[in-house]
Amino acid sequence: MNRxxxxxxCRAVIKRDxxxxxxxxxxxxxxxxxxxxxxxxxxxxxxxxxxxxxxxxPGVIWVAALLAGILSQERLFRSDYEDGSLEQxxxxxxxxxxxxxxxxxxHWLVTGLPLIVLAPLIGILFQLPAQDMPVLIITLxxxxxxxxxxxxxxxxxxxxxxxxxxxxxxxxxPLYVPVxxxxxxxxAAASVxxxxxxxxxxxxxxxxxxxxxxxxxxxxxxRISLS
Amino acid sequence: MTALASNSHDRAVAPSAVQAPLLACGLECLRGDxxxxxxxxxxxxxxxxxxxxxxxxxxxxxxxxxxxxxxLADEGDVLWRGEVIQYALPEYQGEVAYVGHHNGIxxxxxxxxxxxxxxxxxxxxxxxxxxxxxxxVKLDGFEDMLCRRLSAGQRRRTALARLLVTGAxxxxxxxxxxxxxxxxxxxxxxxxxxxxxxxxxxxxxxxHELHLDISRVKHIQLPQ
Numbered sequence: 001m002n003r004x005x006x007x008x009x010c011r012a013v014i015k016r017d018x019x020x021x022x023x024x025x026x027x028x029x030x031x032x033x034x035x036x037x038x039x040x041x042x043x044x045x046x047x048x049x050x051x052x053x054x055x056x057x058p059g060v061i062w063v064a065a066l067l068a069g070i071l072s073q074e075r076l077f078r079s080d081y082e083d084g085s086l087e088q089x090x091x092x093x094x095x096x097x098x099x100x101x102x103x104x105x106x107h108w109l110v111t112g113l114p115l116i117v118l119a120p121l122i123g124i125l126f127q128l129p130a131q132d133m134p135v136l137i138i139t140l141x142x143x144x145x146x147x148x149x150x151x152x153x154x155x156x157x158x159x160x161x162x163x164x165x166x167x168x169x170x171x172x173x174p175l176y177v178p179v180x181x182x183x184x185x186x187x188a189a190a191s192v193x194x195x196x197x198x199x200x201x202x203x204x205x206x207x208x209x210x211x212x213x214x215x216x217x218x219x220x221x222x223r224i225s226l227s
Numbered sequence: 228m229t230a231l232a233s234n235s236h237d238r239a240v241a242p243s244a245v246q247a248p249l250l251a252c253g254l255e256c257l258r259g260d261x262x263x264x265x266x267x268x269x270x271x272x273x274x275x276x277x278x279x280x281x282x283x284x285x286x287x288x289x290x291x292x293x294x295x296x297x298x299l300a301d302e303g304d305v306l307w308r309g310e311v312i313q314y315a316l317p318e319y320q321g322e323v324a325y326v327g328h329h330n331g332i333x334x335x336x337x338x339x340x341x342x343x344x345x346x347x348x349x350x351x352x353x354x355x356x357x358x359x360x361x362x363x364v365k366l367d368g369f370e371d372m373l374c375r376r377l378s379a380g381q382r383r384r385t386a387l388a389r390l391l392v393t394g395a396x397x398x399x400x401x402x403x404x405x406x407x408x409x410x411x412x413x414x415x416x417x418x419x420x421x422x423x424x425x426x427x428x429x430x431x432x433x434x435h436e437l438h439l440d441i442s443r444v445k446h447i448q449l450p451q
Contacts (some may be wrong), residue, residue: 001351012347016336016433084329087297088389092348093321099348227298 009094010102017106027075031068031116032118038064039122050127057126058136065144066176070169072111073151076103077159077222085161088224091164096219104152104215112144135190135200139183142203149207149214150175156221179206190195247272248308249294249397249428255302256289263289264449265302273426274443278433281449287327287432288401290449294430295399298337304331307397321350324395330386330431334376338385339370345389360391365414379406384404387415388416390422400431415436 021028041058043053080086089099111186119140154171158164186199247270255265264284271277279287292298294305296312298317304311312319334343343358355363361370364384374382383406390398398419404412416438419429423443437444 004347004349004351009347012344016333016340016344019340020249020333020335033315046292080330083333084331087325087327088345088348089299091295091320091323093317093319093324093350094348095317132358227292 004094006094006098007093010098010136013089013099013102013107014109018109021110023096027068027072027111028114030116031072035064035068035115035118037225040125041124054128057123057128058184058191061119061122061136062139062143062180062184063185065119065140066147066180069111069144069147069151070116070172072177073148073155073172074158074165074168076107076152076155081152081159081225083140086222087226090222096222097215098221100152100156100218100222101211101215104148104218107152108145108148111217112148114146115144118166129186129191131186132191135196136187137202139186139203142200142207143179143183146203146207146210147176147180148226150179152218153214156218156225158192158225159222160225179203182206236290249430250309251294251303251308252306253303254290254293254305256286256291256293257301258286263310264408267303267449269294269430269447271428271429271430271445274423275445276423276429276431276437276439276443277447278431278437279447279449280434282451285447285449285451290400291327291379291401291432295303295415296320297325303428307404317350322396323399324349324390324393324397325350325399326386326390327404328403328450330382331389332382332385334375335373337371338366338377338381338388341385342388342392346392349362349393349395352396353392355391357388357392360388361385361419363391364388365410372445380408382410383407384411384414387418393408396426397428397430398432402432404433404435 031042042056043151046056048054076087080089081102090096092099119136120133125135126184128136151172153166161167182199182202186196186203189196189199240246249269249271251267251269253264254267255338264401267290269277277356281287289298293300296316299313301327306312307315307322338361339357342360346352346357358370361367364387366381366384366388369381374385377385386405407415412435420439422429423439
């Protein structure tokens with residue numbers, strides 16, 4: 001019998017989820033569209049004042065990214081739960097936490113990464129100064145995976161419930177708040193020329209923390225939801 | 228006989244008593260405050276199939292989920308090769324294949340992709356490749372069609388083909404014949420027989436009369 005290594009199994013999960021996302025393109029497009037719509041409607045509702053737009057830009061972009069994240073989060077395990085694939089995943093002899101981490105990575109690649117690519121364009125829409133842009137991108141690079149990882153725990157807990165959407169927001173939003181505060185704080189500091197290393201380090205530390213612990217918690221939550 | 232003189236609270240089972248690879252001692256399952264079964268014992272030897280019978284709602288699916296390691300029994304233990312499965316879960320899961328009510332296949336993947344993925348999730352590859360397994364369940368010609376376009380019976384066959392690609396020793400099957408036509412049932416029975424001949428074990432529920440060697444089939448009745 002040919003043994004299958006853990007890395008092969010994880011790669012298979014990422015490959016399968018990307019393939020499924022690709023065959024279901026609307027699922028990729030939805031969070032992106034949401035992100036674009038929310039951010040582009042904001043300037044219409046505000047005073048036509050470039051200075052004001054510049055000030056609120058990081059906040060608007062981050063809030064939209066966060067909400068887009070929550071919206072897409074629920075689908076992380078939903079279809080797998082409904083068709084029984086999740087049972088098969090839990091029954092796999094490979095470490096569930098690593099398989100779950102692979103699922104989160106694939107999910108982030110289709111929902112988080114596009115937002116990072118779009119963010120500079122939205123920044124231009126808000127006349128965000130060019131020197132603030134790199135900091136905004138860095139906060140998104142550190143922050144969006146963090147949202148996916150933390151959100152996965154909540155998603156795993158509610159996966160057995162038929163209408164868990166609101167519950168999910170209640171569960172994970174408090175955990176998202178620190179990310180939001182430090183990320184927008186970093187961009188705000190950058191715009192007035194203050195050092196931003198502190199906030200970025202905190203975001204990085206939170207990312208490492210959730211990267212190590214969130215898959216374990218998610219795996220445990222999935223086992224509970226399925227038993 | 229299936230009855231074992233074992234105490235459900237007694238975790239340590241004397242090694243001499245452990246001969247059957249699969250052993251369930253004093254299982255109890257509650258759904259809410261309803262007792263589905265208690266003091267349930269099972270002993271399964273290589274080449275044997277346990278056919279679990281009982282009316283709807285008697286806990287057949289719950290029992291299979293406990294045997295597969297998906298759910299925990301409220302009391303009692305399942306032992307695999309003398310070890311409580313929860314203490315050696317990865318080893319156990321490497322040898323078990325489970326096909327439940329849900330097929331566990333992706334509608335937006337082809338049968339071939341589904342099986343290749345199932346194979347990657349297993350501990351090791353079985354002796355059949357994904358293609359050969361599909362041929363074994365008579366799905367050749369459909370391997371590159373999305374499962375969404377297949378009939379319910381063909382999807383069921385895809386799910387059952389998973390048993391062949393992983394090299395699992397114990398098959399846990401929940402109503403495997405659902406949606407299968409007469410020929411499909413015959414094909415799966417042949418596969419079951421082959422598996423039993425290779426010293427495999429099967430725990431399954433079905434309302435269908437199995438056409439297998441009578442000495443191999445262990446009928447287990449769950450109480451209402």
